[in-house]
Amino acid sequence: MSLRTTPSVDYVEDVSPGSGVLPPRAWYASSDARSLSLNGRWRFRLSATAGAEDDSFAEEGHDAGTWAEVTVPGHWVLQGDGAFGSPIYTSHLYPFPVDPPYVPTENPTGDHLRVFDLPSDWPSDGGAVLRFDGVESCARVWLNGTELGEFKGSRLAHEFAVGELLKPGRNVLAVRVHQWSAGSYLEDQDQWWLPGIFRDVTLLHRPAGGVGDFFVHASYDHTTGEGTLRVDSDVAGRVTVPALDIDVATGEPVTVAVEPWTAETPRLYDGVLATDGERVPLRIGFRTVALEDGLIKVNGKAILFRGVNRHEWHPEKGRALDLETMREDVLLMKRHNLNAVRTSHYPPHPAFLDLCDEYGLWVIDECDLETHGFTEQDWRDNPVDDDRWTPALLDRAARMVERDKNHPSIVFWSLGNEAGTGRGLTAMAEWIHGRDPERLVHYEGDWNCRDTDVYSRMYAFHDEVEKIGRQLDGGTRKRRELPFIQCEYAHAMGNGPGGLADYQELFETYDRLQGGFVWEWIDHGVRHAELGYAYGGDFGEELHDGNFVCDGLVFPDRTPSPGLIEYKKVIEPVRIEGDGADGTVHVTNKQDFADLSALAFEWSCQVDGETVESGSLAVPALAPGESAEVKLPEPPADGRGGERQWTVRALLADDTSWAAKGHVVAWGQFAVGARPLPSFPATDRPVPEGNRITLGPARFDARTGALLSIGGVEVGATPRLDVWRATTDNDDGAEWQTDTRFGVLWRTLGLHRMRHRLVSVEAGDDALTVHTRVAPAAREAGLDTVYRWTxxxxxxxxxxxxxxxxxxxxxxxxxxxxxxxPQADVVEWFGGGPGEAYPDTATASMVGRWRSTVDGLQTPYVRPQENGARADVRWVELGGLRVEGEPEFWFTARRWTTEQLDAARHRTDLTAGDTVWVNLDHGLHGIGSQSCGPGPLPQYFLKAEPAEFSFVFSTTR
Structure with missing residues (x-):
């Protein structure tokens, strides 16, 4: 009788970064050396525990014909229609006991097999390297039955030397991947837990005498206009840059006149690093990053980050992104005026950084490190303050820096995110400063700035940010002398974020405030056949954080949200202001480096929202920071006495790499005169007719005063006071906030269940007056409400x-x-548009004539909530009615009630009814970003105070 022994899995819980892997090096593509992609369909077997199966699957000749298949790159839990487990979403809680470095025995383990043929012309000289660009969370690797080693560090590259193991013809690559490992304690980022080989797997030929590792140093002297290039290489060779007539040996500096690289002007020079055995193409950007005068400066100038945090995400493939998806991200960022990205919270696929170099984005490259879950035990046993883990931390820092060091777009190295403080972080900072003193080091958790070159915070409220800008924030002397950035702010969860314009005003007022990075780029919704997009809890997770994973400026399919449209307007690089009375436009170039020569300006004049004349506007090619006043032409005289306004746009004058000619970069609007208000004499009187009252074109219920119809338009439900909205994620706030979560306070007061008591119905000589009291059950407070119809x-x-x-x-x-x-579809209005707006999200709302459908008015937030309001509406037409407001009003229409919207948890919960529900609002409460940040500023509160407003109804039929 024989006993089956459990294979050793001690490496899974070993705090070391791994064994058998090569030292990290720069990522590059060689023009001479061969490569073979091993992406594609792999055989796959899933086990419930790390030691459920022995290692025989890695042996040559193992029959895996009955195994399933998965796609690599990919996550196995997003494949197989649920047969391979499910995603898990937690914001910071570890989904396993906090018992470092141990993980549960229940540890999903995926065995992967890839049989490949080595091309017959594969070079026989030199060696070969097997490269993994990303595996979550721990991998053990065999080639042709020989174990190569194992590694941790999910979002980091790992390589093995395999030249002696490759065979002509058939080769077998075996990879065992464990979902949980000691490395999981270092990867507690706010995202889905998704095991698998999710980045490229590549076999690389390394020729004899080929390029090994190299470091491109390309600085720029803004006082002389010269750049200095030096390429340090492990293998001696020569560096040539034809456009600059450079031909020098590696390690030898050369200084020439150059055009610098910036995010606004991303000039790259093509070069070649050539050794005896290989030629590697270079894309060189000359720029100097420095901390001077208490400011972050690039090429001698302080810069302002207009940034975003970017997790890698695709709604079907998770973090397995292809090049075109990455390019789509960068193009969307550029087209919406973003100039910076923080790679939260790990180094991205290296191709993304190539795109940042090419198109121009400042980058904070962040290490694959977060131990946020240790907050639950007051940071006790935190790995970053435990010397046993320091080698793993240093390995992660080195793998980030060495891989990405040749990208000019990177201006900061970030130690990680929300990992507390400790000696391990200090060791990382010291190593990075020593290895690359030409960049700065960032870490938000270091409030005393012991290890960092910038004071960084997340979700600091507006008033605190202003104190920091004025250097009244206290703290250490070193901190007060450092620049400040918000590495996360304006939480873009659901409807919002609000308050962006108020933050930007602070950033542009105080030099010390050098901008920030909105959280975050994309909603991490998982495409789901029944729910549309799934979020935390939809896969039966025992611990989850709901839709907190859906907090992006773009929806899961990368459609821009209203939040991104608002952000684009708030951070536009040209300020256009005007005085309609004297026809003067004040134009300011808010860029850091580029003048306005790439832009063309045009004006248009509108009457009641319709353009009556337009033309080009001559604006000087202003240098950064310069302003000019430009005169508009005389307003056209068309005989109409409506509301007049100017609109001035700044457009791309020519095609660029990221947008076509005519793309709108910035715009401004200003009124020529005041809006004429709707008015008419009350000439008709109410006429009782049995149980009905007739007043002009309208019929009312004589008993209740309810409006029944206007002309031939039936009214399904009478206009009556409404104070409730389906709470937004920002209304509801975060669970750790206790005092100003207005969604909670509103429900506690009962505003979602208001009752209407009819006091009186009076048909007077010139008006029908209906008096009511509106109040919640169990409360004394109420709203005395009078409706007066004329x-x-x-x-x-x-x-x-x-x-x-x-x-x-x-x-x-x-x-x-x-x-x-009862019937409405097409909607036309004169007011703000084309998209939604709320009091603190209305900067991008452009006044004009707009047309949509009722369905088109809805904003498809992953978790349904209040949405779709249009601001500053003068009049709206739908369902045969025209409604004019005095003063301007907010307009919303949808095919379900507010209560149905409030109860829905996914879009598929909403079913269109027979009634279109219309809200005409005198006021709305602000949005804020309290799902993680501050609530609305006080000026955006809708205070309960006396108010009077009116609407004029007429028919369009």
Whole structure:
């Protein structure tokens, strides 16, 4: 009788970074050396534990014909229709017991097999390297039955020397991947836990005398206009840059006149590093990063980050991104005026950094390190303060720096994210400073700035940011002398973020404030056949953080959200302001390096939102920071007495690598005169007719005063006071916030279940007056509400007067009227558009004539919530009705009630009904970003105070 022994899996819980791997080196593509992609379909077997199967699958001749298949790059939990397990989302909680370095016995383990044929012309000289660009979280590797080693560090590259193991013809690569390992304790980023080989696997030929590792040093002297190039190489060779007539030996500096690289002007010079055995193409950008005068400077100038945090994400493939998806990200960023990206919270696929070099983005490259879950035990046993883990931390730092060191776009190395503080971080900072003193070091958790070159915070409120800008924030002297950035701010979860313009005003007011990075780029929704997009908890996770994983400026399919449209406007690189009275436009170049020669300007004049004339506008090629006043032509005279305004746009004058000629970069609007308000005499009087009252074109219920119809348009539900909205993620706030989570406070007060008590219905000589009191059950506070209806025979005016009663301690979600129409589809309006806006998200709302459908008005947030409001509406037409407002109003229309929207958890929960529900709002509460950051600023509160507003109804049929 024989006993089956469990294979050794001690390496899984070993705190070391691994064994058998080669030292890290720069990532590059060789023009001479062969490569063979091993991406594609792999045989796959899933086991429940790390030691469930022996290692015989790695032996030559093993029959894996009955195994399943998965695609590499990929995550096995996103393949197989659920047969291979499910994704897990936690924001910071470890989904296993915190018992470092141990992980549960229940440890999903995927055995991968790839049989490949070595090409017959594969070179026989030199050696070969097997490269893994990303495996989560621990991998053990065999080639042709020989074990190569094992490694941890999921978002980092690892290589093995395999030249002596390759065979002509058939070769077998075996990889065992464990979901959990000691390395998992260092990878507690706010994202899905997704095991698998999710980046490229490549076999690289390394010719004899070929290039090994090299470091491109390309500085720029802004005082002389010269750049100094030196390429340090492990293998001696020569460096040539034809455009600069450079031909020098490696290690030898050369200084020549150059055009510098910046995010605005990403000039790259093509060069070649040639050794005896290999030629490697170089893309060289000359720039100097320095900390001078307490500021982050590039090429001698302080820069302002208009940035975003970017997780790698695809709704079907997870973190397995292809080149075109990465390019799409960069192009969208450039087209929306972003100039910087923080690679939260790990180094990205190296091809993404090539794109940042090419198109121009400042980069904070962040190490694959986060131990956030240790907050649950007050950081006890935190690996970054435990010397046993320091080799693993240094390995992660080295693999980031060595791989990415030749990218001019990278201006900061970041030690990681939310890992507390400790000796391991200090060791990382010291190593990075020593290896690459030409860049700066970032880490948000180091508030005393012991190890960092910048004071970095996340989600600091506006008032604190202003104190920091004024250097009134206290802290150590070193910290006060450093520049400040918000590495995360303006949490873009659901509807929002609000307050972007207020932050940007602070950044542009105080030199010390050098901008920030919105959290984050994309919603991490997982495409789901039944739910549309799934989020935390939709896969049965025992611990999860819900839709907190959906907090991006673009939706999962990369459609820009209203938040991105708003951000583009807030950070536009040209400020266009004007005075409609004297026809003067004030133009300011807000760029750091480029003048305005790449832009063309045009003006247009609108009357009641329709353009009546347009033309080009001559604006000087202003240098960065310069301003000019430009005169507009005389306003066209067309005989109409409507509302007039100017719109001035800055457009790309020619095609660029990232957008076509005519792409709108910036715009400004300003009124020529005041808007004429709707008015008419109340000439008709209410006429009782049995159980109905007729007033002009309208019929009312005589008992309740409810509006039944206007002209031939039936009203499904009478206009009545509405103060509730389906709470947004930012209304609801974060669970660790206790005092100002307005969504919670509103529900506690009962604003989602208001009751209406009819006080009186009075048909007077010139008006129908309906008096009600609106209040929540169990509460004393209420809203005394009077509806006054008048008519001139053809039109109908509703004047609403609201007086709060009792003790109102919280602002209102909204204040306006809601009513129902049985039929409506096409919507036209004159006001803000084309997209949604709220009081603190309305910078991008452009006044004009707009057209949509009811369905087109909806914003498809992954978790349904309040959305779709249009701002500054003068009039709107839908369902046969025209509604004019005094003053301007907020307009919303949808095919479900607010209550149905509030109850929905996925878009598929919403079913269109027979009624279109319309909200005409006098006011809305601000949005803020309290899902993780601050709530709305006080000026965006909708206070419960006396208010009066009116609407004029008429028919369009």
């Amino acid at each position: 008519s001139d025979g053809e039109r109908l005016r509703l004047r609403v007067s609201v007086t709060p009663e009792g003790d109102w301690t919280v602002p209102l979600p909204r204040l306006g009227v809601r009513f129902g129409l």
